Amino acid sequence: MKFDIKARSGLARAGTLTTSHSTISTPVFMPVGTRGTVKTVSREELEALGAGLILGNTYHLYLRPGHEVIERLGGLHSFTGWRGSYLTDSGGYQVFSLKTLNNVDDGGVSFQSHIDGSRHRFTPQSVIDIEVALGADIIMPLDVCTPYPTEEKKSFSDMQRTVKWVEESYEHLRTKPDNNQALFSIVQGSIYVDQRLACLEQMMKLSPPGLSIGGLSVGEPKEDRARVLAETLPHFPEHLPRYLMGVGTPEDIVEAVELGVDMFDCVMPTRNARNGTLFTRFGKMIIKSARYIEDSKPIDSECACPACRGYTRAYIRHLLSVGEILGLRLASLHNLYFYLNMMQQIREAIAQDNYAAFKSRFMSDISQGVEALG
Ligand SMILES: [Zn+2]
Incomplete structure (x- = not known):
């Protein structure tokens, strides 16, 4: 994956992101294709609308039809016919949102399927295995999704667990022969800027191809989100794409671009x-x-x-x-x-x-x- 910044206006950046499937202009909005489809819209229509990069949900595709089925059918591109680029999330956000979340420990997270109550476990390694099978261009490591509000001490231990999981994800992806998927790192730390900066420092040791900003747009006041972005983004290295996960309203996106964010996804346009x-x-x-x-x-x-x-x-x-x-x-x-x-x-x-x-x-x-x- 290659990221080039072509223009700037204040802190806002415009550029191109080149994956093995396509070149995407940034800042980019990714329509969400939860279960292998952007609901009600065909591939041809998405192309005509100018979508270049869409998001697939690992949790949903893992449960149905199953990543092994998709792998045997040639991966997500071949399965769905999408000719642009794909990004898969880690499934962590969905799992952490489940009412049937059973247990989170240092090794991973155990949960019950929302469909039939069957028991499952995601670990940093198993999520990489699933995402490799799905074959998206850009993939996300499993992280701890800290809800809002979370007190400082708990947010810190969640962030440290995220760092450990992301390190393990990178290690595990290195064992895959000839893999060219771009595994982003994730910056967590709730609304605590010092925790986010500490997390960023750890993540940069992994030489990531891109950085995600997680744990925002989870119910925190708008002012807190703006403050966290304004105080952390200037510390992000210039040459990496920055992906603000799950944001947001049109106004949220316009404001975050001004602070230097390059990538967005949100269910809002289709769900609303x-x-x-x-x-x-x-x-x-x-x-x-x-x-x-x-x-x-x-x-x-x-x-x-x-x-x-x-x-x-x-x-x-x-x-x-x-x-x-x-x-x-x-x-x-x-x-x-x-x-x-x-x-x-x-x-x-x-x-x-x-x-x-x-x-x-x-x-x-x-x-x-x-x-x-x-
Ligand atoms: Zn219209």
């Missing part, structure tokens, strides 16, 4: 679409609202997505209200287009060294409310 919440440049549109029953305008007349070019608010509202699959699809296409088009505008603003002006216009527009769309 299925709930009838549409993202627009003037804020969120609750399309199921009664005010749209006879509204013959598109969601946003200036949006070039397939939903806005051919369908009315009234029709999309109707489809979602009666639970038609086309409604879920159109809403997902619009929201994904909004996110991916926003990233394009972000990259252009950085290339023109105009990011501060872009951000101030974006924030002022998005706070207006959808009434401004007409």
